Structure formats: C-alpha cells, structure tokens
Amino acid sequence: MTASLPTPLIGASTLLARLGTPDWPVLLDCSFDLADTGAGEAAYIAGHLPGARYAHLDRDLSGPKTARGAIDGGRHPLPTREALAATLARWGIGAGTPVVAYDAQGGAYAARAWWLLRWLGHQAIAVLDGGVAAWQATGGPLEQGLTPHAPAAEGYPLRPAAMPAVDASELLAAPGRLLVIDARAPERYRGDVEPLDAQAGHIPGARNRFFKDNLDPNGRFRPAAELRRVFQAFGATPGQVVHQCGSGVTACHNLLAMELAGLPGSALYPGSWSEWSADPARPVARS
Template sequence: MDTYRTLIDVEALAARLAASAPTVVLDCRFDLADPSAGEAAYEAKHLPGARYVHLDRDLSGLKTGRNGRHPLPERVALAAWAGRMGIAPGVQVVAYDDQGGPYAARCWWLLRWLGHEAVAVLDGGFSAWRAAGQAFEDDEPAPLTGTSPYPAAAKPAMPTVDADALQSALGRVRLVDARNGARFRGETEPLDPVAGHIPGATLRFFQDNLVPGGRFKPAEQLRAEFDAWATPTDRVVHQCGSGVTACHNLLAMTHAGLEGSALYPGSWSEWCADPARPVATG
C-alpha cells in the first residue's frame, strides 16, 4: 500500500485498517487548559486500535523553567517511546487530534526528527472520521511486549535552532509565529508571563493552513501562500508559544513541497523567560 509522509485522508486510513496493513494509529488529542481532557476523550471513544499520546508525558522533555513549556524530549527517550508504540522503520504511523491538527503535527514532526518518514496526520482528524461514519472503539489496546527502541537516525532529521542562534540571525531569516493575532500583537497572553513577539517575526496563525471544517488547504494553495514570502525554505524558522503549533506550519510547508525549514523548539515561552531578550508588540 502507499506510504504517507504528510497527510492521509479518512478513506485511505480506513482502507489500511480494513486490509490489516501495518499501521500505528496515535490519538494526540489534548487541551492546554485541561491536560487530562484529551486522555479522557480517548478513553470514551477513539479510532480502532489507536494508542493515546500525551503532549506533556510523551511528546515533551523535562522543563527547567528556562527551556519553554514543551521542550523537546531526549532522542533516546523518544526512541524508546516509539518502540513501545510499535513504531519500526517502514511502518505507517497516523496521528490525529480534534483541534485542527497541532498536536498531531507535533507528533509528526518528532517522528520525522527521529528519522521515521512513514508518518502522516489524519486530515480533518477525529471529526472527519466521525463525519464519514467510520467505527470507533472504547477499549485500550494491550501494551506491546518485546519491543525495541526505534533505531533513530544518527543525527536529527529535521533542523532546529536554539535561542542564541536565532537571536544572532534575526533580520537574516524569516521567523514565522504560529500563534493567533492577539497573542502575537501582545494584546493578550493566557499562557506565558510576557506578552508580545520576537522582533521581526511574521504572523502565520496555524489555522490559516485549514479550510472551514478543519481539513488542510490544497497543497497548491499552501505553496502559493508560502511562496509569497519570497524566502528560501532553508532561511525560514518556525516558532509559536512552546514549539507545538509551529509544527503545523512545518507540516503545511512540507505538504506543499517546501522542505527544509527549521523549528525553534523553545519558542516564545523560552524566549520571554530571559528578560535580556528583546520583545516587540503591535
């Protein structure tokens, strides 16, 4: 069967499951305001065979108070987790959420960072699966036994930049902020102690990648919108509040055929934790 590396639609996923094609389905539903909500929703109903993935426990590392709200996990820990999920080279992974794709995109990016290419986000997520009349389950799959850590690539397969490198590059890269306009302008800040944005950043709210109903825009439309920046892909850096919704913009660019842009994992929550770093508003 086909391998999916960015998005997969409901029909294609349903066909894989019906054919018992090797597929790992990951439920990434999450709510920043209520970290237990996604797991509770999973326990009530989820896609067949799906295993739950928690943003804080599984897709983030240890917080120090200076490295952002969702720092990257250590690659060794991520590889061990991936193995426990049944992920192995060549096995198709499908991640989904019910919030337009940001948490599933974080899972997608992390697995690509680890070196796993056969990973895609379910276009339209949980809602699209439900709207298509597909089946759900409420029982949790048994833990896998005898698994091995994922054989991660020797070097990270997706580029990142840290705060110091980004600050030194301001004005020479296009920094793209995936937060909403009110947070970007500093009019409100519900999650971090300082409001505003990194000087010179471009606003690209992650939901601008979607059409009404929650599916991604066609690749050609996304390509035209990103091409309007007139910036080489390797000079684009993505950030958001904590390195999560930025992955949505990275997924959209990759789906549009524009690979090679970087993630600033610490994002605004790390940046604003250092009072010496510049802040802009408006």
C-alpha cells in the same frame, strides 16, 4: 507498506479502506487541551480510532522541564532522542512501521508527533487530515477504553536528526538572516493578550501565520497550491525560515503545511515564545 503510506497527510477514506487489513498502521491519538491536560486522554478513552495508542503531549511528546523552567526549553521542551526512541519502541513502532497521528483539534498536536517522528528519522508518518471528525464523517468506527499494549518493538535506531531545529542563541546571532514565522493567534502575536507566558508580544522581526488558517472550514488542510502561495509570499526560501509558536507545538502545523506545499526544509524553534519571553534580556516587539 512503508512506501504505500501517503505523506504528510492521509485522508480518512484512504485510512478507512485499510481497516482490517495487514496495511493498518500504528495510530497515535494526540488529542489534547492546554487548559485541561487530562481532557485529551479522557476523550481518547471515550472513543478513539481502532487500536490507537494515546500520545500525551506532556508525557510522551515533550521532555521534562529544566531546573530553570521555561527560561531553558520553554513549556514543552523536546524529549531527548533516546527517550523518544524508547517511547516509539514501547508503542510497537519500529524503523519501518507506518504511523498515522491524529487529534480532535485540527492537527495541532498530531503535527507535533509528525515532526518528532520525522526528526528521529521516521519516514512512514502521516497526519490524518480532519482528525476524528473526518474519520467519523467517513463512517469510521470508534473504540472505547484503553488499547492493550502491543508487543514492544526492538530498540528504535538513533539516526542523525532529519528535521532542523534552532535555539534562541542562533536567532539572536542572525538578525535579518532568518525569517521567523509565529503560529500563534494574531492577538497573542501583536501582544494584545498573553494568557500563558511571561510577557506579551513577539520576537522582533517575526511574521505571523496563525496555524488555524492552514485549515478550510471543514477543518482539513487547504490545497497544497494555496498553501504554497501563502508561504512563498513571505519572501524567504525554506532554508531561511524558522517556525515558532507558544511552546513549539502548533509551530509544527506550519511546518507540516509547508511540507504539504512542497516547501520542505524549514526549521523549528522548539522553545518558542515561552522560552524567549522568560528571559528579560531578550528583545520583545509589540504591534
């Protein structure tokens, strides 16, 4: 079952063909709205893919904020590996369980779940290309209400981190050696507006790749060859690339796009702009 799960993306028709079979994966509905943190869960209750669990960005896909707030870890700190492993076990996910993450926001939050599971060493994890809209367009049914809890899996094994991450001190210590790619909208990257964080602007030297540009007009990921050309045009090898956004969430969309493009190995800066801009001692660029 593990080997047969397409990764990092799975198409809606491919997933639908598994409905009612032993190959049906554990589904994680990651739908979310930063401006209304209850909206995603409400939408899940109103209609979700069969058997899906709800993965809340704040409760399940992030850790608690530190005593110093955004200055240490940003608005969505990573959960500890132990906490994440316990969450997966609670959802009935074992080390070899196939998992598909999806949302209704173009994969913005599903990509965070994908990265976290990969970080924990999980291989059988894919994102549903096109999310809820693609599923419905293919004729897939929705269920209402809360999915009953599945039997908890045995303790999820803790392995060495399988996805690289860097912190602010590493970025400050390596100017020019690492290429930072900022996934935020261009107006936030430039510093024209800043609706969420302490300062407007971007990390000096960072380049901009708005995560939504990874999608075609139908809300599905662009072809791998096209994404490969885009990311190679930045002129850095994957091992030199660090992705960031506002709080380490939509940056995972660019990480997923690079993986799809056959360019694995880039890193995430989890604290991202929310952490960076919270410390007035760190430099800020505007353009």
